[in-house]
Amino acid sequence: MYTAIIALIQHNAFQTKFEWLIVFEIATEVDPNYTFINHLKTLKYSDENLSNFIDICKSIKPYTINIKLEPYVEIAKWLIQLCRHKIDTLYILWRDVLIYNNEIENNLLKCFGERIRECISHDDAVALEYHFKEVPVNWTKENITAIKRLLHDDTLY
Numbered sequence: 001m002y003t004a005i006i007a008l009i010q011h012n013a014f015q016t017k018f019e020w021l022i023v024f025e026i027a028t029e030v031d032p033n034y035t036f037i038n039h040l041k042t043l044k045y046s047d048e049n050l051s052n053f054i055d056i057c058k059s060i061k062p063y064t065i066n067i068k069l070e071p072y073v074e075i076a077k078w079l080i081q082l083c084r085h086k087i088d089t090l091y092i093l094w095r096d097v098l099i100y101n102n103e104i105e106n107n108l109l110k111c112f113g114e115r116i117r118e119c120i121s122h123d124d125a126v127a128l129e130y131h132f133k134e135v136p137v138n139w140t141k142e143n144i145t146a147i148k149r150l151l152h153d154d155t156l157y
Contacts, residue, residue, distance in 0.1 A: 002030060002031065005023065005030055005031070005036070006036055006039050008020065009023055009036050009039065009040070010039055010040070013040055013043055014043065016045060016046075016049050018052070018053055018056045021056060021057065021059070021060050023036060024060040024063040024064065025063055027063070028066075032071075033068075033070075033071050034067065034071040034072075034074065034075055035071075037071075037074055037075055037078050038074075040078065041078070043082070044082070044084070045082065047086055047089075050082060050083065050084075050086060050089050051086075051088075051089055051092075053082070054079075054082075054083070054089050054092050054093050054097060055092070057079070057093070057097045058096050058097055060097075061096075061097055061099065064099060065099060069103060069104065069107070072099070072104065073104065073107040073108065076098050076104070076108055076111075077108065077111045079093055079097065079098070080093065080108070080111050080112055080115050081111070081115065083115060083119070084118070085118065085119055085122040086119065087116070087119035087120070090112075090115055090116070090119060094112070109150060113150050113151065113153070116150075116151065117151065
């Protein structure tokens with residue numbers, strides 16, 4: 001049965017459909033380690049489909065709360081990698097889809113930092129200015145300093 005579920009997930013995902021996300025509702029029963037994600041490593045979405053996908057991913061957040069650390073980090077890293085050159089989508093993912101605690105954040109910072117750097121390197125000056133203006137007003141100097149330190153931390157490469 002597991003093989004059939006994997007085949008259905010792959011077929012649906014690679015057809016750029018999102019119904020496969022329903023597997024998160026039953027994954028604790030059929031794939032408690034969420035290894036089905038490993039079969040989607042080569043999945044890529046167009047910018048429009050990626051935005052739709054991340055938007056739909058908001059609905060799976062309640063099903064990801066109790067996932068063990070290791071599988072959750074794998075899922076989160078996979079989602080971060082999907083946001084190839086789209087900093088807007090990456091921001092929505094980070095803000096609305098992913099769950100945080102110190103342990104999860106420590107495991108994701110390198111991956112997230114690399115993806116931010118890649119997004120920045122593919123943006124033009126106008127887009128970067130737009131993103132800068134999107135920074136929430138209530139961000140403190142500490143928030144900005146932490147991001148700056150993250151972007152300049154050579155140990156994260």
